[in-house]
Amino acid sequence: MSAPAITAGGTGRTKGFLSSLRGGDAIAHGVAFLFASTVLVVTLVLVWELWTHSELSRHKFGFNFLFTQDWDPGNGQFGALPFVYGTILTSVVALAISVPLGVGAAIFLAELAPRRVSDWLTFLVELLAAVPSVIYGLIAVFTLIPLMRDYIEPLIKHTLGELPAIGRFFSGPATGGGYLTAGVILAIMTFPFIISISREALLEVPRDQREAALALGATKWESTIQVVVPYARLGIFGSIFLALARALGETMAVTMVIGNDTTLHPSLLASGYTIASVIANEFAEASDNLHLSSLIEVGLVLFVITIIINALARVLVIATSGKGTARTS
Amino acid sequence: MNRLAYRKAVNKVMLTLTGVCTVLTVSILFIIFGYLVVNGAASIDWNFLTKLPKPTGELGGGMANAIVGSAMMVGLAAIIGLPIGFLGGIYLAEFSGKTFGFLLRYMADLLNGVPSIVIGIFAWTVIVVPMHTFSATAGGFALSLMLIPITMRSTEQFLLNVPRTLREGALALGAPKWKVIATVAVPAAMRGILTGMILGIARIAGESAPLLFTALNNEFWPSGINQPTAALPVMIYKHAMAPFDDYHRQAWAAGLVLLTMVLVTNVTARWIASRGIAVQKG
Numbered sequence: 001m002s003a004p005a006i007t008a009g010g011t012g013r014t015k016g017f018l019s020s021l022r023g024g025d026a027i028a029h030g031v032a033f034l035f036a037s038t039v040l041v042v043t044l045v046l047v048w049e050l051w052t053h054s055e056l057s058r059h060k061f062g063f064n065f066l067f068t069q070d071w072d073p074g075n076g077q078f079g080a081l082p083f084v085y086g087t088i089l090t091s092v093v094a095l096a097i098s099v100p101l102g103v104g105a106a107i108f109l110a111e112l113a114p115r116r117v118s119d120w121l122t123f124l125v126e127l128l129a130a131v132p133s134v135i136y137g138l139i140a141v142f143t144l145i146p147l148m149r150d151y152i153e154p155l156i157k158h159t160l161g162e163l164p165a166i167g168r169f170f171s172g173p174a175t176g177g178g179y180l181t182a183g184v185i186l187a188i189m190t191f192p193f194i195i196s197i198s199r200e201a202l203l204e205v206p207r208d209q210r211e212a213a214l215a216l217g218a219t220k221w222e223s224t225i226q227v228v229v230p231y232a233r234l235g236i237f238g239s240i241f242l243a244l245a246r247a248l249g250e251t252m253a254v255t256m257v258i259g260n261d262t263t264l265h266p267s268l269l270a271s272g273y274t275i276a277s278v279i280a281n282e283f284a285e286a287s288d289n290l291h292l293s294s295l296i297e298v299g300l301v302l303f304v305i306t307i308i309i310n311a312l313a314r315v316l317v318i319a320t321s322g323k324g325t326a327r328t329s
Numbered sequence: 330m331n332r333l334a335y336r337k338a339v340n341k342v343m344l345t346l347t348g349v350c351t352v353l354t355v356s357i358l359f360i361i362f363g364y365l366v367v368n369g370a371a372s373i374d375w376n377f378l379t380k381l382p383k384p385t386g387e388l389g390g391g392m393a394n395a396i397v398g399s400a401m402m403v404g405l406a407a408i409i410g411l412p413i414g415f416l417g418g419i420y421l422a423e424f425s426g427k428t429f430g431f432l433l434r435y436m437a438d439l440l441n442g443v444p445s446i447v448i449g450i451f452a453w454t455v456i457v458v459p460m461h462t463f464s465a466t467a468g469g470f471a472l473s474l475m476l477i478p479i480t481m482r483s484t485e486q487f488l489l490n491v492p493r494t495l496r497e498g499a500l501a502l503g504a505p506k507w508k509v510i511a512t513v514a515v516p517a518a519m520r521g522i523l524t525g526m527i528l529g530i531a532r533i534a535g536e537s538a539p540l541l542f543t544a545l546n547n548e549f550w551p552s553g554i555n556q557p558t559a560a561l562p563v564m565i566y567k568h569a570m571a572p573f574d575d576y577h578r579q580a581w582a583a584g585l586v587l588l589t590m591v592l593v594t595n596v597t598a599r600w601i602a603s604r605g606i607a608v609q610k611g
Binding site (some may be wrong): 006025027028031032033034035036039040051083101104105109111113121131133134137138142143191195219220221225229242245248249250251252255256259271276279280284295296302303306307310311328 | 336337339340344346347348349350351353354355358361364365374392407411412413415416417418419420421422423425432433435436437438441443444445446447448449450451453454455463474477478481489505506507508510515528532535536537538541542562563565566569570577580581584587588591592595598599600
């Protein structure tokens, strides 16, 4: 920035002195750079380690690994389909709940609530994002599971479960744990992201957009949903992608409620596994190399998916608000 | 006219619904905290804080070893992660060019978004496998990897908030850039930077997924950093999943301890941040 200005016009001895000071800057620059580049090095080494340690499984099963559903450590058969299915299903359930709820709350906080109230409520919601995953799991095990088992799952079973075509997705014994419960807890863990970032995006919408709509005779709701929300859509999508990335990789809370079953059940009420929870449960006990290698390979799959979704989310958030990865100065 | 009445009704209903969404989402925090207080407050006593866990089936005992183990691993993570994150943040705020700065910033955000369980696998491959044992070292290393990007980005943000005039004043006096950073920019942003570090530590202290197969668990006092070590979040998980009421009671207590720590640090950090950047006088 202004460093060249200092050295300009130096003569003789002072020039030597100044250049040594610039040398100090170079050293500081170099040291800081070295430490900053750890993130790059760590990420690259992480990919390398996951790649090499999953070699055994990659060679034995190839791409079929993702599309077969036998997970049998006893017989050395590993297919990750049940976990991929569980991961996608729980995340879809989570977003189906948290997107309407989160965007709704974001609209209220950005458009209706007075600024001070809105800031405080947003702070309380953001605190939810700081609550450790294992605490959500703890609460869910002792409150959400009985609630789902005794009231919500029987209700779903006797209504949606009776329908001809889609009934099989809502049938089976109501045990309380399973995909649906995991999805509900993931919804609670992800809406803080949606609310906080969507609200920012909505607050960025220029005032004249709203006023123009209102001047044309639109009601408050019509101006919000037809003008303000479409204007902020990239930021809102970005927040949804961030929430999705979090939901896909979430481990502890899901592991505690999903029921831990390696077979593939289509029903939402059934027990299952997500990628993260099968790793959490089996990794420490896995004894043979093929089992470990297969677990690391599902880890690699999870890593690649979350990286792609995170990267997309950041691009969207940068595009609208100048937050996220963009430099705010 | 009928149409207008309909539109007005839709307006009322939808706006009320957004309010309902807000009430639902905000109330969850109070529900969680309330549940933990009701179930856990009675179980936090002297035994919980000072005794080892009892074997399954016996009543009593505590989680003292897990508290010590958590402190060890979080401390280790802080020793590794905070300096790296701090200096990296200085690079991002003060030295980085456009392209490379963007790349590193992006990488830090991506690393921050990597699922913690995958970080655990990574720590397992580079520490547990060569050392042939689960250890606090591996757990601390895994946690430090989560701390680095958090610290780096928050340090950067707070440095960028330091007014430009302050820097220019020092530069105009002929100070080299490194001296401006060390004696002007960093001290001015120090309160914010420390706040960011504390929030980062609060975040990793609640992590359990990266410790499951790096630090594993232990029923006894830790006697060194190169052996399996208990941690409070892992203990909550194990106790909550065990079929014993006395274990559940202790899981609630540990959950309350953990949540209180997280809430107190976050509220304090918010309070400090709301007072703005402290420019040191003198």
